[in-house]
Amino acid sequence: MRRHGYHPNALIEVLHTVQESFGFLDEDSLRFVAAALSVPLSRVYGVATFYHFFNLKPQGKHSCVVCMGTACYIKGSGSIVERIEKEYGIKPGETTPDNQFSLLSARCLGSCGLAPAAVLDGDVAGKLEPEQVIERIREWTK
Amino acid sequence: MKQPSSHIKTLQIDGQDVGANQDETILEVARENGIYIPTLCEIEGLSPHGGCRLCLVEVKGVNKLLPACVTHVQEGMEVFTNSPRLQEYRRTILELIFSEGNHICAVCVVNGRCDLQALATKLGMTHVSVPYLYPRRSVDASHDRFALDRNRCILCTRCVRVCDEIEGAHTWDVSGRGVQAHVVTDLNTPWGDSDTCTSCGKCVNVCPTGALFEKGKAVAEMSKKRGFLPYLTQMREKRSK
Numbered sequence: 001m002r003r004h005g006y007h008p009n010a011l012i013e014v015l016h017t018v019q020e021s022f023g024f025l026d027e028d029s030l031r032f033v034a035a036a037l038s039v040p041l042s043r044v045y046g047v048a049t050f051y052h053f054f055n056l057k058p059q060g061k062h063s064c065v066v067c068m069g070t071a072c073y074i075k076g077s078g079s080i081v082e083r084i085e086k087e088y089g090i091k092p093g094e095t096t097p098d099n100q101f102s103l104l105s106a107r108c109l110g111s112c113g114l115a116p117a118a119v120l121d122g123d124v125a126g127k128l129e130p131e132q133v134i135e136r137i138r139e140w141t142k
Numbered sequence: 143m144k145q146p147s148s149h150i151k152t153l154q155i156d157g158q159d160v161g162a163n164q165d166e167t168i169l170e171v172a173r174e175n176g177i178y179i180p181t182l183c184e185i186e187g188l189s190p191h192g193g194c195r196l197c198l199v200e201v202k203g204v205n206k207l208l209p210a211c212v213t214h215v216q217e218g219m220e221v222f223t224n225s226p227r228l229q230e231y232r233r234t235i236l237e238l239i240f241s242e243g244n245h246i247c248a249v250c251v252v253n254g255r256c257d258l259q260a261l262a263t264k265l266g267m268t269h270v271s272v273p274y275l276y277p278r279r280s281v282d283a284s285h286d287r288f289a290l291d292r293n294r295c296i297l298c299t300r301c302v303r304v305c306d307e308i309e310g311a312h313t314w315d316v317s318g319r320g321v322q323a324h325v326v327t328d329l330n331t332p333w334g335d336s337d338t339c340t341s342c343g344k345c346v347n348v349c350p351t352g353a354l355f356e357k358g359k360a361v362a363e364m365s366k367k368r369g370f371l372p373y374l375t376q377m378r379e380k381r382s383k
Binding site: 027030031040041042043044045046049050 | 302306311312313314315316317318319326327328329330337338
């Protein structure tokens, strides 16, 4: 925050830094940021919920971002998400109760040639079958 | 011949020649000249928002429709405020607003005194031709004196602006985006637990619909007092001089 001179306009940058450090934005940190930058609480909350990048809940240890872009969707990314939903009972944007695994969806990863694609813990994997993805997640949650 | 001052712009609104200050908006000029442009999110005394799109007007030579509340006048502009196309669009906008929330006048505290209802009547919106979304939205009745029913909220942000610009508390803001957007107090804390709310009730009185209302009011009993807004603005201007 000092780097940004405690300027109210630096709100988004500061929230970025907080999320990088803690993985998500909890109520205490939002209150702290609001007070330090003299930004109204409701505006901090509004910004944090407007941008999909910010998470207000802790994320799982592992993450799977399934691409829901047109190409991936046609190639069956919908069935990947369905399969995971069935197996773990979570919808995109949610985390399993044991905080092991978060399922996320993306508009388009830009890897349409690899459709259907997903990002598994930061690595892009392409031409996926639902069972392959489940296999990977099982390894994590063992 | 004396050249006209550059601060004064001359333009035509609906064929009527009008003069205006260069920092005025089309809406302000139209009002001064008794020309009606429908508005919903706009309220005198607060900054314009440009969100409801009901004040869209046609300007000759511009392909787009321009919102009159945030468009400044220009020399030689030819503005049309009430073409059949605009009337059609305005009715559609109203239909979309109605279908997006749960606006059931018969059980609403402001029935008969609602800005949205009045506009629908005035602009001749007889029915809603798009399917209703029937969203499930939450109600916050945690405040001692007031309550918020998000089902009736049209996201005009009047409450957000009055709280920020007049009261200075900025308790309200819009959270989320798109169809999930909704108004929140502080960090989505219940209104009654808000640290910043001063319970002044300005938001309740500027709200165009029954989304914000006083507790204890039954159907059609809630009337909104708006007189304070021009008064406060005037008094503050006087002080800052």
